Amino acid sequence: MSDVGPRYSPRAELTEAAARARLFLSSYAALFGILAIRFDGLALRLVCLGLCLIGLADTFRITHSARSRREPYVITIDESEDTGGEVSGYLASYLLPFVTVSAPGWRDLLAYSLFLVVGLVIYVRSNLVRVNPTLYLFGYRVLRVRYNTSKKQYLLIRIAPEIGQMLSVVDVAGVMLDAGGDDADC
Amino acid sequence: MRTAEQWTSRTLGRNAALVLGWRRGSRIVGGRLNLARDMNSALRQRARAALAQIGERTPRSYDAAAQLEDDEVFLLDVDQLPSHPKRREPGKRSGAEIESPPDEQEEASALIDLLAKPGSLDPLLADGVRGRIFLFYAVVFTGRDSSIAFLKRHNPGAVLKTDRLLGLLGQDVTRIEDPVLIFEPDFDLIIEGNELAALTPTALRRLFIDLDVAAAAVPAHVAELRRLRRLRFPESTLETIAKACAKRRLLAGRLQSLIQTEHLAKLTVEMVKAYVAGIDEDPRRYIRDGKLVVTEEDVGALIDVLDQRHYRGGYDKLLRRADRTSVIRQS
Numbered sequence: 001m002s003d004v005g006p007r008y009s010p011r012a013e014l015t016e017a018a019a020r021a022r023l024f025l026s027s028y029a030a031l032f033g034i035l036a037i038r039f040d041g042l043a044l045r046l047v048c049l050g051l052c053l054i055g056l057a058d059t060f061r062i063t064h065s066a067r068s069r070r071e072p073y074v075i076t077i078d079e080s081e082d083t084g085g086e087v088s089g090y091l092a093s094y095l096l097p098f099v100t101v102s103a104p105g106w107r108d109l110l111a112y113s114l115f116l117v118v119g120l121v122i123y124v125r126s127n128l129v130r131v132n133p134t135l136y137l138f139g140y141r142v143l144r145v146r147y148n149t150s151k152k153q154y155l156l157i158r159i160a161p162e163i164g165q166m167l168s169v170v171d172v173a174g175v176m177l178d179a180g181g182d183d184a185d186c
Numbered sequence: 187m188r189t190a191e192q193w194t195s196r197t198l199g200r201n202a203a204l205v206l207g208w209r210r211g212s213r214i215v216g217g218r219l220n221l222a223r224d225m226n227s228a229l230r231q232r233a234r235a236a237l238a239q240i241g242e243r244t245p246r247s248y249d250a251a252a253q254l255e256d257d258e259v260f261l262l263d264v265d266q267l268p269s270h271p272k273r274r275e276p277g278k279r280s281g282a283e284i285e286s287p288p289d290e291q292e293e294a295s296a297l298i299d300l301l302a303k304p305g306s307l308d309p310l311l312a313d314g315v316r317g318r319i320f321l322f323y324a325v326v327f328t329g330r331d332s333s334i335a336f337l338k339r340h341n342p343g344a345v346l347k348t349d350r351l352l353g354l355l356g357q358d359v360t361r362i363e364d365p366v367l368i369f370e371p372d373f374d375l376i377i378e379g380n381e382l383a384a385l386t387p388t389a390l391r392r393l394f395i396d397l398d399v400a401a402a403a404v405p406a407h408v409a410e411l412r413r414l415r416r417l418r419f420p421e422s423t424l425e426t427i428a429k430a431c432a433k434r435r436l437l438a439g440r441l442q443s444l445i446q447t448e449h450l451a452k453l454t455v456e457m458v459k460a461y462v463a464g465i466d467e468d469p470r471r472y473i474r475d476g477k478l479v480v481t482e483e484d485v486g487a488l489i490d491v492l493d494q495r496h497y498r499g500g501y502d503k504l505l506r507r508a509d510r511t512s513v514i515r516q517s
Contacts, residue, residue, distance in 0.1 A: 004319045005208035006217060012313035071221035073203045074328040075305040148306040166330070168201055171220055171309055 017124045019173040022058055024123045027090075027132040028116070029055025034097040041103065059134045063156075063177060072168035072179035077161045079146040083130065083154065087142065090131040093119060130154040130175050187263050188381050194241035196378070198233060199329025202226045203304035206315065206342070207322045212403065214293060214321065216300045217310035229325045229369070233336045236373040240383050246512075260384040264298060267291040267390070298377055301326050301335035322393065323369070337375040339393050342367040401438040404431045407445045416454045418477050430485035437486055444493045458491060465496045465505055
């Protein structure tokens with residue numbers, strides 16, 4: 001087999017999956033907050049509150065770190081459309097806290113955990129990574145964009161771009177994040 | 187075409203992107219590696235130094251056989267790169283006909299397209315790049331209006347191919363297992379729009395004439411020779427050339443260079459005979475019954491003859507072979 005050019009790497013897949021798993025926790029941060037309110041036991045409340053705070057903090061850290069540490073690249077927007085419909089579909093899983101009992105037994109907790117594990121596997125193995133309600137709480141919108149004539153990708157951005165607008169973006173777990181700033185020469 | 191001063195005064199776009207290029211078949215393709223922000227200033231400094239070098243050097247006009255001295259720079263438009271004429275008539279192509287490999291002009295145009303919008307390239311994952319072979323790396327600075335690419339024909343991951351063990355010097359020396367990229371202090375080629383500035387003598391040749399590709403393209407080049415009606419290559423000679431070039435990759439590279447010369451299509455057997463006689467060689471070494479005929483050992487010598495590689499010393503009058511040539515004056 002030729003040694004020329006990049007190759008498929010299972011380790012690279014694992015790294016990518018780890019980045020997506022972080023975003024999974026981030027996407028359910030608000031759900032864990034609701035569960036913390038719904039559950040009765042102190043221990044359960046503290047665990048859910050902890051997961052909520054970790055998810056929120058990680059969302060901030062992932063986006064802030066990507067914007068401040070990663071060198072952006074420039075794209076030109078040809079077309080953009082909102083993906084709100086996809087997010088509202090994902091929000092169906094947010095019904096979980098409202099069908100739970102406030103004082104769950106160990107079998108209830110096991111069932112909820114299994115639900116989350118299945119959700120994690122689907123999230124990491126699919127392109128659901130773009131659907132993250134917590135990012136909306138941070139002021140981002142998720143748009144499906146066509147850029148540089150023929151490329152298509154999902155873009156996290158606070159203000160929807162105009163057609164023909166040049167944007168500086170960075171890659172975050174398979175989606176593009178608006179890095180802000182102008183494109184002045186220097 | 188842009189002057190050396192215009193190149194030197196060029197400002198660099200705010201954003202830098204790192205592109206790795208490699209060959210897939212006869213095509214140059216590329217991918218984008220994410221850069222940390224602190225790499226921007228270091229690479230920008232090298233890019234500015236490369237632009238400054240253009241102003242410090244003597245600009246040379248480009249031709250396919252020209253060679254650069256260390257204090258010279260080629261400033262050229264992509265249209266000036268060698269391009270073999272497409273002699274194939276529409277509708278005449280048979281199923282057995284061999285596809286011609288891209289010429290330098292086509293390759294350069296493809297490279298320009300590749301580097302113009304690095305944001306369009308698929309991102310490369312670090313672990314997928316580790317230990318692999320790449321043709322070049324390029325740093326592309328993108329601004330409001332355009333982008334400018336600084337290309338180095340070097341495999342930045344080559345350090346890991348030499349079985350070296352890399353250690354991180356600290357209180358304890360630890361093994362570096364992550365992929366390491368080595369960036370050279372200079373660049374070979376600067377590309378903006380359709381214009382190129384070549385800073386190293388072999389930048390263009392080494393980038394566009396890949397010996398593996400040249401070897402793979404031998405049948406196509408032999409087919410080009412077959413189309414040269416004026417030179418009348420017998421089939422046996424073409425077979426001999428194909429056999430010799432298939433065995434020797436460097437010879438295949440020289441054949442590729444010959445195919446791209448403009449004078450080849452105008453040559454006749456009589457002109458070749460006169461050239462050979464002019465260098466005091468026996469024309470029967472190459473020409474029999476008015477046709478070009480060579481043995482396998484003489485294929486390299488025939489390529490030299492057709493590529494007009496011979497000259498006599500101005501003082502000692504000894505016959506020499508020009509390994510590097512430059513056209514000084516067109517007239």
